[in-house]
Amino acid sequence: MDHYAVFGNPIAHSKSPQIHRWFAEQTGQQLDYQALLAPVDDFEGSARQFFDQGGLGANVTVPFKLDALVFCDQLSPRARRAGAVNTLQKGKNNEIYGDNTDGVGLVRDLTGQLGFNLHNKRVLLLGAGGASRGVVEPLLKAGVAKLKIANRTPEKAQQLVQIFHGLQPDAELSAGNWASLAGSQYDLILNATSASLSGDLPPLPDGLLAPGALAYDLMYARQPTPFMEWAIQQGATTVADGLGMLVEQAAEAFFLWRQVRPDTAPVLLRLRQQLQE
Template sequence: MAFHEPATGNQYAVNCAPPPKRYAVIGNPIEHSRSPFIHEFFARQTGHALAYEKIKAPLDGFGMTVENFFANGGHGLNVTVPFKEEAFALARPNLTLRAQLAAAVNTLWMEKGSLHGCNTDGIGLLNDLLRLGHSPKAKEILLVGAGGAARGVAFPLLDAGCARLHIINRNPQRASALHQHLIEQMPALSPRLSWGSLSDAGGPWDIVINATSSSLGQTAPDLPGNLYKPGALAYDMVYGRKATPFMMQAAEHGAHTVADGLGMLVGQAAASFAIWHGVTPDPEAVLTALRHQLRAG
């Protein structure tokens, strides 16, 4: 008769290890997202076990999708276009100051049974501008777009000391609404803040930031020429394997430097990871790896 060794304590621990915590990025479209790669890389860096997926929510079903995710054991969500303002509304009772100022949320989590929200887009953008050698301090900046992405970065740019922030949008009423929100939150910002339509771009500017999703549709915003000062930066929050339509437009219009939003994506993800796990990962390592991955196709 054969006898078998009983399981050791270590074997028992392995067999009964809890499943990894579940996280996701939610948006529509979502197929292009590199967030799973980034957060899995951060998890390996910091020794955390997690499962991270992409969720494409129906345009009219964001709230229900979020509710189902957390009801089924989800721990945290990154939110991308076009749901950041809806996420703000869902988490309104439990918002960080950054989220309150932005009136948009890109990071959700449950705490003591309640949904909480933060906005880490501004941190990601500011850190990437510094990495590129274009500090916003004392700079005149044109912000193209007035949706959730623009809301996430407008106050951080002003708080970082930019000399002027001009917000323009295809629908100028949305630009006006963002302008009004910022003034209501911080009245002292008024002298440095203005708004208009795409045709009211003015200029020239030290930094032009495309916060619209136009590049996802392979188009550039309908912007006039002569927007760029000597040495100016054109920054697209969208990223890709090659230059975006906005980056190509900016180069043709005289921008000295063009950059996509991959560094911002990694930076905001690092800040979200820190909220969820209590440790800040190294963004440079994952940015290098992700850029290589994109170029390799």
């Protein structure tokens, strides 16, 4: 039996074992997938032990995505630019390869499950932390016309602009604080701040949503998040949470490991039903 895992702290809440079991059933793959609690100060020790004992691949969640970056022998270009790793794979000569599937998971959910065409769209990304770093490149490569990164401290957002500047020359990439958003409109607003975790919301001005706009929270919960409730009040045409992104980034990792791409729609539906229960 091939062994895979997800590392995090805490980790008991993780949906990843369930998602990958459903993927394996659907595609006829024989594998075992476990949730592993790593000590906050020793991700490397836990990951090393897992791979030494025959593990073939792993997902990495909070707070270890930067530790995983350092742990890897090789990095994909998108993981290097994102500065974070959420997928590990044992390669030739037992070298560990690191990738970041978060951004491609988001884009697949937006374009596939939600049917949203990103080409030439004006996009606002709220937050400049680790979640944002993973999604900037795939959004630019999907052909957005404009991407603004807004953060409480604009310097942090500006750092992201510098990292990804020139990656897609046609796209306008900019940064600012919350106040800088007044008077502008966007076709897509992505909340990548941790505010939803604490039941909070960044101080956003009214009128940010263009006609037909989509508002998307990278967090997910049983109930709509404060950001989603704000977007509904502001007249968003479509409002979504990050459950689809979770499933799609998992599918990308599954494909990297097994070279088989699972059908995400039925898995997302089962997960949504489970969450509502």
